[in-house]
Amino acid sequence: MIRDITCIACPLGCEIKVEDTENGYLITGYTCKKGKDYALQEITDPRRILTSTVAVEDGVLKVLPVKTDKAIPKDMLLKCMEEINKIKAKAPIYVGQVIKENILNTGANLVATRNLAKKE
Amino acid sequence: MYDCIIIGAGVVGAATARELSKYNLRIAVLEKGTEVCQGTSKANSAIVHGGYDAAYGTLKGKLNVRGAKLYQKLSKELNFSYDKCGSLVLAFNDEDEKKLEELYENGLKNGVEGLRIIDKDEILNMEPNVSQDVTKALYCSEAGIVCPFNATFAFIENAMDNGVELFLEEKVVNIRKENDYILVGTEKGSEFKTKILINSAGLYSDEIAELAGDKEFKVKPRRGEYRILDKKVSDIVNHVIFTTPTKAGKGVLVSPTVHGNLIVGPTSDPVDDKEDTRTTDKGIEKVDEVALKLVPKLSLNETIRVFAGNRASIEQGDFLIFESKNIKGMLNLGGIDSPGLASSPAIAEEVRDFVSKYIDLTEKNNFIKERQAIPHFNELSDEEKEEILKRNPNYKKIICRCEMITEGEIIEAIHRNAGARTVDGIKRRVRPGSGRCQGGFCGPRILEILSRELDIPVEDILKESQGSNIVVGRTKGVL
Amino acid sequence: MEYDCIVIGGGPAGLAAAIEAKDNGADKVCVIERDRELGGILNQCIHNGFGLHEFNEELTGPEYAAKFIDEVYKRDIDIFLNTMVIDLTKDKEVTALGDNGLIKLKGKSVVLAMGCRERTAGAIGVKGFRPAGVYNAGMAQRLINMEGYLVGKEVVIYGSGDIGLIMARRMTLEGAKVKAVVEIMPHSSGLNRNIHQCLNDFNIPLLLSHKVTEIHGKNRVEGVTIAKVDDKFNEIDGTREYISCDTLLLSVGLIPENEISQKANVSIDLRTRGAYVDSNMQTEIPGIFSCGNVLHVHDIVDFVTRESRIAGKNAARFARGELNNSKYIDVYAGDKLIYVIPQKIALDDENGALICFRSKNIYRNPTVKIYSNDKLIKQKKYKIIVPSEMIQIHLKYDYIKDLEGNIMVDIEGEKND
DSSP: OEEEEEOOSSTTOOEEEEEEETTEEEEESOOSHHHHHHHHHHHHOOEEOOEEEEEEESBSSSEEEEEESSOEEGGGHHHHHHHHTTOEEESSBOTTOEEESSGGGSSOOEEEOSOBOBOO | OEEEEEEOOSHHHHHHHHHHTTBSOOEEEEOSSSSSSOSGGGSSOOEEOOSSSSOTTSHHHHHHHHHHHHHHHHHHHTTOOEEOOOEEEEEOSHHHHHHHHHHHHHHHHHTOOSEEEEEHHHHHHHOTTSOTTOOEEEEETTOEEEOHHHHHHHHHHHHHHTTOEEEOSOOEEEEEEETTEEEEEETTSOEEEEEEEEEOOGGGHHHHHHHTTOOSOOBOOEEEEEEEEOGGGGGGOSSEEEEOOBTTBSOOEEEEOTTSOEEEEOOOEEOSSTTOOOBOHHHHHHHHHHHHHHOTTOOGGGEEEEEEEEEOOBTTOSOEEEEOSSSTTEEEEEOOOTTHHHHHHHHHHHHHHHHHHHSOOOBOTTOOOOOOOOOOGGGSOHHHHHHHHHHOGGGGOEEETTTTEEHHHHHHHHHSTTOOOSHHHHHHHHOTTSSTTTTTTTHHHHHHHHHHHHTOOGGGOBSSSTTOBSOOEESSTTO | OEEEEEEEOOSHHHHHHHHHHHHTTOSSEEEEOSSSSTTGGGGGOOSEEEOTTTTSSOEEHHHHHHHHHHHHHHSOEEEEOSOEEEEEOTTOEEEEEETTEEEEEEEEEEEEOOOEEEOOHHHHTOOBOOOBTEEEHHHHHHHHHTSOEEOOSEEEEEOOSHHHHHHHHHHHHTTOEEEEEEOSSSSOSSOHHHIIIIIGGGTOOEETTEEEEEEEOSSBOOEEEEEEBOTTSOBOTTOOEEEEOSEEEEOOOEEEOOHHHHHTTOOBOTTTSSBOOBTTOBOSSTTEEEOGGGTSOOSOHHHHHHHHHHHHHHHHHHHTTOOOOOOEEEEEEOTTEEEEEOSEEETTOTTOEEEEEEESSOEESOEEEEEETTEEEEEEEOSEEOTTSOEEEEEOHHHHTTOOSOEEEEEESOBOO
16 A cells, blocks of 8 residues: 655655555655655654643633643544543643643643643 | 604614603613614715705705704714715716716705815815816715714713613514504513604614504615725825716715725615625625726725625605504604715604604703713823823723724723623724724633623623624533 | 833744843843733744744744743843833834833834734625624634634634644644635645644645635624635636535734834835834834834744844844944845845844745745845755745855845746646
C-alpha cells in the first residue's frame, strides 16, 4: 500500500510517498531529512499536541487553557477531550502547573498554559 | 381599561404615543418584537425628506412637509440626532431637468420652503465630488438626516416618562368590539380593553386591519438594499444627494448619516415575504451603479455593512389613514412607506385629532416635554468628561473601540425606559457593533454586560428576535 | 505625566518594544493596554506553534505572551490596563481613558502597537440575511477559549486563513461539526501544517475556489449557499450548493487598526494599510514608531517580536536624542510582491535594515533579488515562497552604507499554483 503525505516540516509542502514493502517502508518524494522523519512518524505513529481548555472554579476566567506536555497518539485526541471536559481546576493556577497527570495513560501530562488568578 | 392602545412600536407608533402622552389619557403600546424599533423603522434611508416629491393634494405631501417642520422642534426637545443638512436632486439631461421643474412646482404647492433650482457651478461648489456631468439640481434646504433608531427611542422614552405603558412581545391576534370598548387579544393570551385602538403595525398593518374585518388595503412589501460606508470616507458629500426620481421611487441616494458614516441606497423591489430582508448581488450592484453615477469617486470598498429593509407599501400609493368601518374607534394607518419616517410626527397629530373626536382631550399639567439623550462620552469636552467620570466610573471603560463607546453608555441604554434587551438593541441605542469591526471585539463584552445587568444567562441573550441566540451553550459540561 | 517612551498596545508587539526600549536606555517607559491583562490576541490563541524562531520550542499563545509579560514586570515599566488611547497628537501627547480616569501623557517617543482587526461579513458583502451565528473567527475564538461558550454546533468557515483553520479544529474538539472550510482563492491563505493538522486530521473538507453566495436564516443561521468561482472570482453557473449549518465563521483577512495613528497624521500605505516606516520602524512623524500587526499583518508572532524590538530600541534612541540619521533611500516592491516594509532605509545606521515582504503568488525555487539603481546588491535562494508566509531578509550596514539609488526588491522565478 502506498500512502501520500504532504510534508508540513516547512512551507515547501513536499508530496511524500510511503510504500509498505517487505523490506520495510520505502519513502520517496522528500527533499530533506526532516521530511523523511516526519513521513515515517506519520505512517507509524502519528502524534499531536492537544490544546484545549478546562473548566475553572473561582478564577478570573471561567476556562483555563491547557495542553498535553508531549504529543499524544492522534487517535486519542477525541478520547482525551472527553476526559478534559470532566476536569474542574481551581484557581489560582500557574503556567506549567500539572492539571492532570498521565492523561488516559498516554504518558503526557495535561498542563496549564497560563496563569489564572483567583477571582476577588 | 385604556383610553388608547397603539399597536406597533416603530417610529410612527412611538411618535404617536409621545404626542398622545401630552394629554390626560391612559395609553398602552403593544409591540410584537423583543424591543421597539425592529421593523421598517430600523432599516431605511434615515432621511427627513423635504416634501417636494409627494404629489400635491396627497396625505404624503401634506404630512411630509408638516413632519419635516416638527422634526426641527422635536429633535431639540427630545435630544435626538437630526441634521437639516439639505438635499440635492441631480439632473444629468433635459429630461431630468424637466422633472426637476415639476418637483419644484410640486414642492411650492406643498408648501416646502427653501427650494431652489441651481446650476452646475453652484452644485460643484456645494458638492465638489458629485459627477462633473451634472447639469442642474434641485436644492432643498429643509431636507435633513436623522437617526431613526434614536428618534424612535426618544419618542417612546419620553412617552413612558409621561405614563405610557409599553408591552413587548405581545403580538395582537384578535380584535373585537364589546359593549363600549375594544377588546384586543394577544398570542400570549393577554387581553387589553381600550376605547381607541391605533393600528400602526407597519408591514403588518394590513393583517391587523383584517383582524377587525377591514380589507381596504394589502401591504405589498418593497425591499430596499443599502450599503453603509466607513466614517473615514464619509466627507465626500455634505448633503443628501438624490438621483432624479422615477415611478419606482425616489431612487438611489448617497448621504451622510448623523453618525458620520455614509449611506448608499436603496433599491425598491417587490418581495412576497414581509420578512424577506435579504441583500442580493443584483440589488447591491444596482445601488453601486447609480451611486457611482452620482458620486464617481465613492469608495465602495470601504463598506462596513450591507443591509436591507422592507417598506410597508400598498397599491393605493398614498398613506391610507382611515377609521375602521367595522370597529368604531379603531384607526388604521396603512401604507406608511416613504416618507413615513419624515411624516411620523405629523401622522401622530392626525391620530391625536382622531382621538379627540371620541375623547375630550385635556392637557396634562405635569407633562415632561424634554428628554436627554445618553451622552456620547467621546464627543464631550474634557471638562464634561471629567464631570461624568466623577459621577459614574462606568464611563472609564471603553467597550467599543471603533465608535469609542463606554460601559456607562451601554448600561444606561439597558436601564432606560424601553431599554435595550438585545445585542442589536444596544447597537441601535449607543452604537457598539455599528463601527468597522462590526462587534468583533466588543461582542463578548456586550454579552457579559447584558447578562450582568439583566440578570439572565449569556446563553439566553439574543441578537434581536426570539431564536437569534448568540451562543448555543457552554463548552464544558461541568460549568 | 512624561515618558521617554509610550507604547500603545500590550500585545506581542508592544511587549517586545517596551522591553527593548527600557533595555536601550529609555528611562521611563509605559505600556497602555485596553484589555484587562497584557498579552493581546495571544491570550486567546491557545493552540501551539508559537516561538519556534524565538525560543526554538513550540509554545501556545498564552505561554509565548507570558514570557514577555514576565520580562515586562521584571522591569520598572508602568502598565496601564483597561485603558484605551482616545487621542494622539503629532507632538506625542496621548490622551487615554481607563482605570485612572482621563489621563494625559507626553512621550518623547511613542510606539504604535495596536494590532489589527478582522474583516467582516459586511466588508466583504456576503449577501442574504444577517442573523445571529455569523461571527468573525477571532470573536468566536475569544468566546470559546477565554469565556467558555460554544458559538454553534454545525459550522461552515469562510476563509482559510490560519485563524479559520485553527478554529475548525477547536470547534471540532469542543464537539461541533465543522462541515467545510470555503476559500475563494485557488490556494489556502493558511499554513500547510494548519491545513494538515486542523482539517485533514478531522476530515474537514477545504473547498478552494468557492465562495459563500448567500446566508440563510432570519434569526439564527440555518445554512449557506456556496458556489464555485472562476479565476476572476465570478460565480460559475450551476455550481450552487446548500450546506445546512447554524454558524458561519469568517476568516477573511485582517486589517491594521490605524485610527489612532491617523489622529497624529501618521501617513498610511494603502497596500499594507499600516504606516510608512523607515528601517528604524519610525513613521513619517519623528518619534512615532510602528510595529507588529498595526504596521502590516504578520503570520508568525516571532517575526512581530523581531520587528518590534527594532521599534523599541529606536524609540529609546530617539528619546535619548541619539537617532540622528540623515541619509535615506526609498524601498520599492517589485511586480511580484504585494508590498515591502520598510518603505525607506536609513543608510547611515549601523543596525542595517530588516526587509519584510509578501509575494503575490506561489513560487518554487525562486531567488529574491534586491537591487539598488538596477545593480544587484543581494540575492537569496528559497525552496518556495508563498503569499501566506512573510519573508524577512536582513541587510547589514555594510551592504547599504554606500548605496545611492533607491532599492527595489523582487522575486525571480516562475509562478506556480
